[in-house]
Amino acid sequence: MDYRIALVYSSTQGQTKKIAERIGGRLEEAGCSVEWINAGELQHQLDLSVYDGVIVGSAIYAGRITRPIYRFVRHQLDGLRRLPTALFSVGMLAALESDQEETTTDHIVSDFLDEMKWEPTMVESFAGAIPFTEYGFFRRWLMKWMVRRRTGEKIDASRDYEYTDWEQVDSFADRYLSRVREMAGSGKEAR
């Protein structure tokens, strides 16, 4: 069966968008029809009832899920609750070892979900990227500082880093599609 999936994302520097494209591409290869929606450009409420599933993807900035994703989830909660849904977050802390538990991505995501009162069918976090060469002075300085604080090591800021594990991304897309099939097959609502 040809499922219709909405992929709603929020990305400033492009890595979350790239991950959304990879997930959607994988779903298309498996026969789904996919619509990518940039949450930051959404002007109106979406009719989610036309979809068989929704995947929401957000970059993490300053310890938070982005504002456009807050807005989207808050406004579309009823529709989201009726469908198989997934939330993926993208941040660089997921990639850097640390024992500073309170700053972990899991906390950021679970705080967001608690606040929204949303329980997606699947939740995943991916390591993002640090495109140093695209940063201005302040961001470069800040990210160097963040990496140092987190790992205790100095990072070479003259080049870009991509930490995303693309196999994890593919596996996430495959597992999500299995859940959509399962839930469509059993005719049950998401949660």
Ligand SMILES: Cc1cc2nc3c(=O)[nH]c(=O)nc-3n(C[C@H](O)[C@H](O)[C@H](O)COP(=O)(O)O)c2cc1C
């Ligand atoms: C100013 C700034 C703040 C950031 N804060 C966080 C953070 O709190 N936690 C985290 O895991 N990553 C943080 N990052 C890393 C970004 O989440 C990472 O670069 C990600 O790949 C960005 O996604 P995007 O390219 O889709 O915007 C930050 C990056 C910048 C530039």
